[in-house]
Amino acid sequence: MIDPAVQSRLQPTLYRLEGVRCLRCHHADVSRRSTCARCGNAAVATVRFSGKGRLLAVTLMARPPSEHDRLGAFHLALVELDDGPRLLAKLTDVTSRPAAIGDAVEVVIRRLFEPGPEELICYGYKVRGTTPVTS
Amino acid sequence: MKPLRPWILGMGCTPVGEHWSQSLYDLATEAIHAALADAGVDRVDALVVGNMLSGVLNRQENLAAALADRAGLSGIEAIKVEAACASGGAALQVGAAMVASHTCERVLVLGVEKMTDADPAAVIQGLAYAADFESETIIGASFSGLSALLTSLYLQATGATPEDLSVFVRQAHQHAIGNPWAMYRHAVTAEEWGASPMISDPLRLLDCTPLCDGAAAVVLGRPGDLHRHEHRPVEIASIAGAVETIALAQRPQPLRLKAVEQSVARALERAEVSLPMLDLTEFHDAFPVMTALSLEAAGFMPAGTGWRYFDAAADAHLRIPIQTMGGLKARGHPVGATGVYQVIEATLQLQGRAGENQVLGAKTAMTQCSGGLGGNVFTSILRQATP
Numbered sequence: 299m300i301d302p303a304v305q306s307r308l309q310p311t312l313y314r315l316e317g318v319r320c321l322r323c324h325h326a327d328v329s330r331r332s333t334c335a336r337c338g339n340a341a342v343a344t345v346r347f348s349g350k351g352r353l354l355a356v357t358l359m360a361r362p363p364s365e366h367d368r369l370g371a372f373h374l375a376l377v378e379l380d381d382g383p384r385l386l387a388k389l390t391d392v393t394s395r396p397a398a399i400g401d402a403v404e405v406v407i408r409r410l411f412e413p414g415p416e417e418l419i420c421y422g423y424k425v426r427g428t429t430p431v432t433s
Numbered sequence: 434m435k436p437l438r439p440w441i442l443g444m445g446c447t448p449v450g451e452h453w454s455q456s457l458y459d460l461a462t463e464a465i466h467a468a469l470a471d472a473g474v475d476r477v478d479a480l481v482v483g484n485m486l487s488g489v490l491n492r493q494e495n496l497a498a499a500l501a502d503r504a505g506l507s508g509i510e511a512i513k514v515e516a517a518c519a520s521g522g523a524a525l526q527v528g529a530a531m532v533a534s535h536t537c538e539r540v541l542v543l544g545v546e547k548m549t550d551a552d553p554a555a556v557i558q559g560l561a562y563a564a565d566f567e568s569e570t571i572i573g574a575s576f577s578g579l580s581a582l583l584t585s586l587y588l589q590a591t592g593a594t595p596e597d598l599s600v601f602v603r604q605a606h607q608h609a610i611g612n613p614w615a616m617y618r619h620a621v622t623a624e625e626w627g628a629s630p631m632i633s634d635p636l637r638l639l640d641c642t643p644l645c646d647g648a649a650a651v652v653l654g655r656p657g658d659l660h661r662h663e664h665r666p667v668e669i670a671s672i673a674g675a676v677e678t679i680a681l682a683q684r685p686q687p688l689r690l691k692a693v694e695q696s697v698a699r700a701l702e703r704a705e706v707s708l709p710m711l712d713l714t715e716f717h718d719a720f721p722v723m724t725a726l727s728l729e730a731a732g733f734m735p736a737g738t739g740w741r742y743f744d745a746a747a748d749a750h751l752r753i754p755i756q757t758m759g760g761l762k763a764r765g766h767p768v769g770a771t772g773v774y775q776v777i778e779a780t781l782q783l784q785g786r787a788g789e790n791q792v793l794g795a796k797t798a799m800t801q802c803s804g805g806l807g808g809n810v811f812t813s814i815l816r817q818a819t820p
Contacts, residue, residue, distance in 0.1 A: 328568065328682075330567060335678045355589075357582055357633045358634055359581075360633060361553070361554070361575065361633070363554060363573065364555045372573065376682060383682070422572075
């Protein structure tokens with residue numbers, strides 16, 4: 299569950315993959331932050347990222363936190379997007395073979411949480427593999 | 434001006450474990466009274482409490498007032514300090530500063546965490562609040578999940594295997610056998626490690642610190658205060674913190690723990706100590722990759738080689754005993770209490786009272802606790818003082 303005001307503020311990031319790119323050192327993050335994580339510069343441009351990238355690391359979390367354990371274990375992925383930033387996201391559309399390190403992945407929009415008392419559904423980004431599975 | 438370096442006047446702690454019959458208040462009171470008795474006083478000027486999750490798990494904020502009152506210390510000043518898993522180190526920083534600035538004559542620093550009352554998934558959720566909410570916690574990340582990703586990056590970069598990293602687990606368990614308050618006083622073999630279930634691959638159950646309860650307290654005061662000559666006095670030569678970007682994905686160099694580098698450099702400088710003068714160190718070994726990366730960031734091992742610390746064939750800048758009383762892994766990691774347990778254990782080493790785990794001739798020790806995966810780090814330098 300997530301509070302409606304928080305959800306509303308995070309929509310540009312969660313729905314459209316908006317973030318920031320530093321105008322000084324060009325470091326990029328998928329985040330609402332107003333300063334650069336690398337150099338601390340306060341001049342950052344709002345950017346919309348591509349949603350294409352590759353998998354840097356993935357883990358199957360057997361013991362999820364209580365707000366995310368309704369469906370049991372899930373894959374948590376660290377992705378590097380083609381246009382620079384890294385992104386933490388759940389891996390989705392997992393079939394017999396989950397995406398592996400180095401695989402191409404793409405960002406898709408999925409439901410993040412079950413609706414709370416306000417009956418608002420919180421959507422957001424997840425990632426899925428795009429490398430064809432060969433047997 | 435010469436800095437005032439507080440002495441540790443007394444200390445006490447509960448065993449670390451699953452204390453079903455004891456509340457947050459019971460554990461805190463036990464540790465406070467043990468430390469006061471050890472110092473030989475019945476009152477201090479202030480209580481500083483290191484704790485992370487009392488609001489989330491125990492429904493008790495205003496914690497310092499609640500605990501001071503329960504311990505019979507009504508009237509003193511009391512505050513809670515929170516810095517996730519580094520809350521104990523942060524509380525020591527505040528308590529030591531109160532003494533050093535002559536704001537208070539004697540300060541009791543307590544670290545306490547009561548985790549086992551709540552459902553484990555709720556505890557895992559509570560701990561996840563130490564991650565970046567908008568980009569990590571909201572996604573569903575747990576700390577074992579984040580650590581697993583960090584471990585994966587480390588293994589890819591160094592060529593080490595999960596079994597290579599498990600050497601830190603086996604060593605910590607070996608050392609915990611001689612620690613009377615450790616949660617796991619038993620050895621772990623490579624086979625037992627390999628047979629333990631996967632929590633978040635490549636991390637197995639035996640790679641992860643347990644959910645547990647504990648409280649640890651020290652009384653800090655001015656040099657020479659209350660000295661009764663039965664134990665060698667120990668001074669806090671320095672404490673220094675540093676922070677960096679919490680979110681793993683937003684760190685420019687995730688395999689470089691910058692806050693560890695900075696807090697170690699600052700702590701050594703403030704203590705006027707150089708790295709080779711250290712005789713032992715307690716690192717924040719919440720997960721084996723954190724030990725390896727901390728060894729590198731602190732300057733003990735070249736980058737990418739921390740996992741070979743116990744391999745005599747690998748080059749090291751400094752090789753001294755670490756996790757001498759079992760570390761977080763085997764003593765246990767009652768989050769906000771950990772930084773205080775580390776200081777108690779290092780003090781025993783400097784006083785020659787560490788029993789079968791004694792590091793012979795230890796004069797100077799470093800302890801370090803880390804909030805999140807190196808997001809907020811506090812490093813302390815402890816040293817034998819001259820009576």
